[in-house]
Amino acid sequence: MLVTRSLGAWGTVVLAGVILAGCSTQANRAPVEDRGQSASSASGMDKPLPGAENAGKPGYYTIKPGDTLIKIGLEHGQSWKDIARWNNLDNPNVIEVGQVVRVVPPGSTGTAVASSGSTSGRGVAPVVVTPIGSSSSAGSSSTATPAPTPVAAPTPAPAAKGADDVDFIWPASGTLIAGFDEARNKGFDIGGKAGDPVVAAADGRVVYAGAGLRGYGNLIILKHNNTYLTAYAHNQSLLVKEDQTVKKGQKIAEMGSTDADRVKLHFEVRRQGKPVDPARYLPSR
Secondary structure, X not given: OEEEEOOHHHOEEEEEOOOOXXXXXXXXXXXXXXXXXXXXXXXXXXXXXXXXXXXOOOOEEEOOOOOOHHHHHHHHOOOHHHHHHHOOOOOOOEOOOOOEEEOOOOOOOOOOOOOOOOOOOOOOOOOOOOOOOOOOOOOOOOOOOOOOOOOOOOOOOOOOOOOOOOOOOOOOOOOEEEOOEOOOXXXXXXXXXXXXXXXXXXXXXXXXXEOOOOOOOEEEEEEOOOOEEEEEEEEOEEOOOOOOEEOOOOEEEEOEOOOOOOOXXXXXXXXXXXXXXXXXXXXXX
């Protein structure tokens, strides 16, 4: 027997369940394909999941419990819409654990980026989310929060220059309240007041605008080129839509506290899907 967990915008993952002796009845079966009880299983031959022949190959990713298309896209530096198109997904809201999907453009020979696990300090768990393609502009309370404790921005070695190098600017003018920590914080947390402007750190295209990823609240993801993405989380309102082109310095959101304990902007720079220290890319203040 299989049970399903609805993930709305980011996909529905089918998980293996446990059949309790004497408790399985036809009336209680989930209205999905029961791959474990299929006719092929009855004949002793399990039907392989889509893309199984590509498991382990460079440029492909095997779906795990809790995955969604937007999460996969964020962790591989791609748009969820591109991933859906490259894999001919008739319904991008439905993916299965064990299914193998292409995460680089057809004809590319890139190596798939390994999942980085938690994409925020709180981690990501399977949840019911806003349907794919929808944008959220849900407001948040502007209740006053304690004055932030300034955090000195670290000064690591500058990032190596490359063909896809991007000149970033700070996405908000507030005080840095939490720096990058690969294990606990995938980017910078910048303090401020509800409604403060959030701007694009560089020219790019909006590949996600919504509230479908737990731990990020109202989120915008910009793709700058084939190497870099930036993410802007916890916004009070979103001012851009998916597939919209934006310019460096353009106001794209207003700071808020959605899915956060205080008003702040959580800002990430991702290089080929991997979170990197924004201090290596942002100019000194």
